[in-house]
Ligand SMILES: Cc1cc2nc3c(=O)[nH]c(=O)nc-3n(C[C@H](O)[C@H](O)[C@H](O)COP(=O)(O)O)c2cc1C
Ligand code: SF4
């Protein structure tokens with residue numbers, strides 16, 4: 001059995017100047033690249049596939065399988081694009097990773113590029129994180145200086161170039177096909193699939209798009225091997241991963257553990273909820289994953305376990321709210337976010353999120369009308385599965401799950417404002433939870 | 439066109455970084471803002487001309503993204519995260535307090551031109567809630583009082599440091615880095631904020647670690663060298679073992695054998 005916490009990606013984050021090439025090499029950084037250069041590309045793909053690495057960007061698609069979809073007989077150039085847009089509410093793992101250890105990501109980029117035979121890679125990082133962009137640019141420059149990137153990677157005759165590309169503020173650009181349009185200098189709107197990016201992605205060429213954490217996990221898989229990776233995690237959800245704990249907890253932060261740890265265990269490690277607090281609801285993987293409650297404290301946080309509980313592992317962004325928090329207020333705020341970020345391409349999402357906000361606003365004010373709950377469910381029903389991309393589907397998750405577990409709070413919205421039922425001051429971290437429960 | 443020769447050269451330099459020049463449009467618009475203080479009509483025309491696009495096409499892109507500003511900005515951009523997690527933890531209260539204190543609404547600039555205030559969406563720092571940004575640098579774990587103090591110092595022209603980043607420069611200088619030009623400040627600030635290290639510290643206290651890397655499959659030769667006491671020390675001692683193993687048997691770490699065994 002692996003230990004309860006297994007820092008791999010976060011292992012060096014406390015080291016002196018951990019973001020520099022020197023510090024990364026000190027911890028064995030870029031050794032895996034040397035191994036990879038001596039390995040046939042197809043064997044690298046098989047390694048990642050057989051290790052069982054699944055995408056850490058939300059959907060959990062097997063990474064090696066994605067790489068194997070790149071048609072190597074296609075004469076066009078192949079591209080690797082790292083999705084560093086991290087904007088799903090609650091999600092906060094890739095940003096600290098890139099700030100503290102950008103080289104592990106860059107080493108993963110070079111290895112993945114070698115595997116899929118891409119000579120050009122991109123890291124598309126959201127624009128609102130200046131210091132992370134600085135660290136990435138500096139790391140990229142250092143990697144070129146050391147010959148890890150460039151036209152002749154470590155004298156192997158293989159070429160891998162990397163561009164650090166900062167976005168400009170749009171959640172939808174995290175959706176992989178919208179990201180490609182954005183990277184082509186367009187409005188970030190999702191594309192029709194098929195064709196899938198593996199066949200016709202960036203510049204209509206075969207393209208792999210992977211999350212930061214997925215790619216950064218590759219160097220240690222190359223070093224550790226299949227059994228090593230599989231010695232952590234569960235049967236179908238293998239390996240280590242970053243869980244991000246936030247909200248009404250004593251010790252919010254990043255917890256790197258084998259897949260399958262529970263929220264109860266994570267909370268116990270960090271001293272539990274803040275004083276006087278009881279767990280009310282939480283998201284397992286960002287705002288697009290249906291909320292869960294204190295009934296679900298022992299659900300294994302892996303793809304299967306959270307799925308069986310009626311939600312999704314998503315980005316492992318555990319946002320924890322205590323009894324002072326109004327569910328309706330939270331759901332409204334998330335829905336306002338989806339409405340704002342809807343790219344407008346399809347009607348169910350564009351119009352539907354607008355209507356959802358109208359109804360939730362009046363429930364928040366205590367001015368809900370008879371039938372509003374049914375109206376919300378009906379609107380969600382018309383968005384889910386009918387939207388062009390997963391943003392629309394995600395927008396319905398908090399609403400339908402919150403009604404499932406806390407219907408009475410929506411009922412209360414017919415007559416009482418949320419701010420009266422749940423004074424916001426009691427929820428703040430500069431307030432105390434006792435104030436509201438008195 | 440009066441964007442200046444230097445800027446024109448830099449715009450062309452950005453275009454040359456990509457297999458197809460249009461991919462540089464987002465960086466180019468960041469650079470335009472940095473030079474002009476907002477995405478001006480002239481900036482849009484210049485980008486359109488350089489890329490062989492219509493101004494409508496470039497405008498369509500510029501208006502799609504929230505970081506591009508069509509109105510002149512203050513010297514500093516102050517963002518308050520009011521997405522759900524931060525809002526509940528205190529972001530709403532902070533935003534109200536700042537609007538009141540600065541006497542501005544959302545997306546407005548103070549009379550002295552020092553601060554443009556905006557509420558922002560989740561900035562991937564929820565474990566540091568409630569979160570502010572100044573010119574897209576993190577200001578973690580804020581309160582209404584600390585936020586007021588922060589904007590006062592910015593308005594007074596005092597030196598301010600990000601809690602998890604560099605010394606605060608200006609919104610325009612930040613936009614230049616985002617466009618693609620380094621400012622030499624990457625080495626400022628810490629590796630990580632306290633919350634980022636929460637799990638690592640608990641693991642070190644309890645002697646927990648991942649199984650050792652770089653061993654022959656099935657033999658845990660490096661295990662004894664890993665120190666449970668401190669994560670940093672662990673990384674160092676692990677290193678000596680790594681080199682020997684990697685040099686002696688480069689193929690083993692790739693894991694091909696294990697595949698057949700299992
Ligand atoms: C609206 C929306 C936003 C997304 N945002 C991100 C993101 O910020 N980062 C990310 O890696 N994946 C994001 N995704 C998922 C990507 O589309 C894609 O599945 C992922 O990058 C694939 O990488 P992986 O296989 O390594 O997980 C988003 C999806 C949607 C629908
Ligand atoms: S679901 Fe929403 S974000 Fe996705 S394409 Fe439709 S309008 Fe755009």
Ligand code: FES
Nearest residue numbers: 519524560561564
């Ligand atoms: S909700 Fe504020 S940073 Fe995530």
